[in-house]
Amino acid sequence: MSAVNEKAKDAFQRLLAYSRPYWWRIAVAALGSLGVGAMDGALAYLVEPVLRKIFSGKETGIFVLLPIGIIVLYALRGVCRYTNDFFIRSAGQLAVQDVRNDLYQKNMGLSLGYFFHNETGILMSRVISDVAIMQEGVASVITGLFRDGISAVSLLCVIFYRDWKLALISFVVIPLTVIPAQKIGKRIKGLARHGQEKMGDLASILQETYSGIKVVKAFGLETREVERFRRSNEEFYYFIRKNIKYEGLSAPIMEFIISFGVAAVIWVGGSSVMQGTRSASEFFSFITAMVLVFTPVKRLIASYNNLQRSVGAAERVFEVMDEEPEIVDLPGSGDLGRAKGEVEFRDVHFKYDDEYVLQGVNLMARRGEVIALVGPSGGGKTTLVSLITRFYDPTSGSVLLDGVDIRQRTVKSLLEQIALVDQETILFNDTIANNIRYGKIDATDAEVxxxxxxxFAHEFILELPEGYETNIGDRGVRLSGGQRQRLCIARAILKNAPILILDEATSALDTESEQMVQQALNNLMHNRTTFVIAHRLSTITHADRIVVLEKGTVAEMGSHQALLENDGLYSRLHGMQFKA
Known part of the structure; x- marks a missing residue:
């Protein structure tokens, strides 16, 4: 239990730390809170002398000015309240904006493996939904501490000044509210955390179905997906319903406990008025202050519930921010400069969890060579080239670039040496020019x-409505598969890196497009070390060496002709394809 409390305390402290840069906004809000609290205290304090003068002294002039005084008092109170609300909420928004920026930056810095182990929707939920709940908590807590806290303190001062005995009677029950407030608050925190997890599940379903809507439609699975979403949404409602129940219980329980104090004050104070030991105006002033003070007290309790919900969301956010990336620059890592392009795999083993994907791979790619990687699915081809980019590090063994272990070089300078064209055409909801510029952010229009x-993309780009400034939609949905692939190849060409990785780079192209792009790839591969992953063996007959991977090991290696004559796995795969 203590570990849980420490975790919550740490999350809250880190949450408040994000508010420190905006201290001046909080200071202005505090002045506004001071004004609100002072007005509440002044109102309660002035009730007794005003009533005494009106009804005892028969001073009708004060009676005439009283409505005007009340209007002016509440106008000033309104200005102070607006000042408090505006500056405290804007400070909270800026603080949480920083949290969201830091969280996204942290996500971008995590290793690729992290994203394979966490659903996209859940990661999105933490950046959007959890941070929004944190924002509500920051504004609520700071508002509660200043405005409601100052109001409560000023009114308490009036109450104790008027009659400390009655004050003690009225507030002897306040400590009794702490226990249910804590229990309800902890329950709300746990439910908020589980509720956010279910919100992440909802986001995952949305992300999957929207991005895969073509498959859903093609197989007529709309009803299945709707039912899956309905079930997940119902589970989310289950936690929200409980959260509503506990939040709804909070105020009635507090009011019920407080009512004992109010009843005791009325009984004791009313009796003293009837006995003549206390004036009616004094008692009415005390009752006014007591009733007024319970409002900020109740709001403070509500703020505590918001705080618990916010801390639950903050814990989920800070879990991500505390995640350590698997791939980092080692101490003393240097920049590569422009690499020559010699890549060597030296006794490389790699495993996902407990399953080995690569075992004892030894391979040397000299500068300018074209190395083709072929073999059955699951043989480790994509994993092997992923080690070059340091998407992963070998479990044992090493990958060398120009004779130096790539772990001795910074990741940034390493990736500057590599251009990648993946089998999955990843484009962004932006213009064609900006998608190509991903290869070189500061490229001129002429270079693009x-x-x-x-x-071979220039011609079809000019046919689009706005040419290079045409927005291609989410994931390039407005383009054909071949057009998307050619833009990815243009992006790699623009990067002009000494090492090129082509992972099924022509798989999405029709015959005509493939012929055009293959010519472009042949020009691009000239004088560059190139790794080509291919299932269509007809596309890699020109390779300097073909490496056949089977179950994570190098089964064969050689030229196309030599492997055919060897009558091994490559020859069988080649025969099956051309027979088909």
Missing amino acids: EAAARAA
Whole structure:
């Protein structure tokens, strides 16, 4: 239990730390809170002398000015309240904006393996939904501490000044509210955390179905997906319903406990008025202050519930921010500069969890060589090239670039040496020019066009409504598969890196497009070390060496002709494809 409390305390402290840069906003809000609290205290304090003068002294002039005084008092109170609300909420928004920026930056810095082990929807939920709950908590807590806290303190001062004995009677029950408040607050925190997890599940379903809507429609599975979403939504409602129940119980329980104090005050104070030991105006002033003070007290309790919900969300956010990336720059890592392009795998083993994907791979790619990787699915081809980019590090063994272990170089400088064209055409909801510029952010329009021409994409780009400034939609949905692939190739051409990785780079192309792009790829591969993953063996007959991977080991290696004559696995795969 203590570990849980420490975790919550740490999350809360870190949450408040994000508010420190905006201390001046909080200070202005505090002044506004001071004004609100002072007005509440002044109102309660002035009730007794005003009533005494009106009804005892028969001073009608004060009676005439009283309505005007009340209007002015509440106008000033309104200005102070607005000042408090505006500056405290804007400070909270800025603080949580920083949290969201840091969280996204942290996500971008985590290793690829992290994203394979966590659903996209859940990660999205933490950045959007959890941070929004944190924002509500920051604003609520700071508002509660200043405005409601100051109001409560000023009114308490009036109460104790008027009659400390009655004050003690009225507030002897306050400590009794702490126990249910804590229990309800902890329950709300746990439910908020589980509720956010279910919100993450909902986001995952949305992300999957929207991105895969073509498959859903093609197989007529709309009803199945709707039912899956309905079940997940019902589970989310289950936690929210409980959260509503406990939040709804909070105020009635507090009011019921407080009512004992109010009843005792009325009984004791009313009796003293009837006995003549206390004036009616004094008692009415005390009752006014007591009733007023319970409002900020109740709001403070509500703020505590919001705090618990916020801390639950903050714990989920800070879990991600505390995640350590698997791939980091080692101490003393240096920049590569422009690499020559010699890549060596030296006794490389790699495993996912407990299953080995690569075992004892030894391979040398000299500068300018084209190395083709072929073999059955699951043989480790994509994993092997992923080690070059340090998406993963070998379990044992090493990958060397120009004779130096790539772990002795910074990840940033390593990735500058590599251009990747993946089998999955990843494009962004942006213009064609900006998608190509992913290869070189500061590229000129002329460089972008040259890369597009080399990828045989220039002609179809000019046919689009706005040419290079045409927005291609989410994941390039407005383009054909071949067009998307050619843009990815143009992006790689623009990067002009010494090492090129082509993972099924022509798999999405029709015959005509493949012929055009293959010519562009042949030009691109000239004088570059190239790793080509291919299932269609007809596309890699020109490779300097073909490496056949089977179950994570190198089964064969050699030229196309030599492997055919060897009558091994490559020859059998080749025969099956051409027979088909």
